[in-house]
Amino acid sequence: MKNFGYYMPVRTFYGTDCVKAHQDVLAQFGKKALIVTGRHSAKANGAQADITSALEAVGCSWVLFDQVGENPDLETVVAAGKLAQEEQVDFVIGIGGGSPMDAAKAISVLAANPGAPSDILFNDPKAKTLPVVEIPTTAGTGSEVTQYAIITLHEKRTKNGIVQPLFASVSFLDPKYMDVLSEKVTNNTAVDAMSHLVESYLNTAASQLSKEMAKIGLSYWKECIPALKARTYTAETREKLMMASAIGGMVIAQTSTSIPHGLGYFLTYEKGIPHGRANGMLMQAYLELFDKEDENVKAVLDCLGLASTEEMGQLMKDVLDCPETFTAEDLAYYTKRALETPQKLLTFPCYKLDEKDVLSVYEKSLL
Ligand code: NAP
């Protein structure tokens, strides 16, 4: 066995009404919270009301920033960071999909460093942070258990991770918030969770433990395939997707993600393709970068009940709606951009990927 480490310091609570059941843990973070949400869903799915009742029950006051859009940009987190400073909050609570959860992490850094420029997020890994609490309302990103926060930088026409490894102090995972999640967001985010599990399993940094965990996550995901294809979800499906997503977060926290994430960011920035769907569109071609007989790829496919990479491609077609068209110029541009930040390419375990390999993934997936 290869030596390895494992680190996942987030205290997590699971299950229906877990915010109310464990509200006492909130008091330890201080007297005033900034709640960070998207524009609508946290109100519609009940998560915002649950957390405000919990805060009031333990004697905390709160202010709300409810302007986080999809793929949050630097301008948004800077505005919320200002509000956090003006209001002198003690901690930050993110409620939503990955967008508000990631934004909450970045905001907690800006809030803890009054007067610092916003590029502190990308150049000072040791910057102070406020405590963060996360409440996922999609089952996809796993941000509630990862140290990552991905922010859109218009100046760079892509997304970058903040450099502070920022795990939430506490996360509450209640599947009931997903009852009102649309079919599209459910499937797109489910594919994000699946791609975390696959990209972690097939990663240079994978360990025996992360791989065993990824297999458990994939087995939950496999059980949801009929529901994802039919686009009808029972409470049990929601629970299983939430578990697959949380385990996906725990394993990418150990290994990072890999090629579909690295190449998918440009599809999101340039074409507005939702993050999880972008990963799914690239998945078959990614798996085909490996040798046909690769044992790890076979293991991943086997966990999902798939016999071949072609079946993976078909599954992605069945669960995702992909209307976009691409030109050869688009793909050449994404390839050039992907090669500018080679870190993700280095997570591929078999050989050094070059321009031809990257372009081939885009061509097979998108033309
Ligand atoms: P999202 O952008 O957070 O949300 C997508 C849409 O779903 C929004 O319109 C949102 O509405 C809505 N929504 C969220 N929860 C809902 C609910 N329970 N009911 C109804 N509608 C709901 O999507 P996401 O895929 O979860 O997050 C994507 C972001 O996460 C990207 O920026 C990606 O880079 C990042 N990410 C982070 C990590 C990590 O480890 N930190 C990993 C993967 C991806 P509202 O806007 O009204 O809330």
Ligand code: FE
């Ligand atoms: Fe992701």
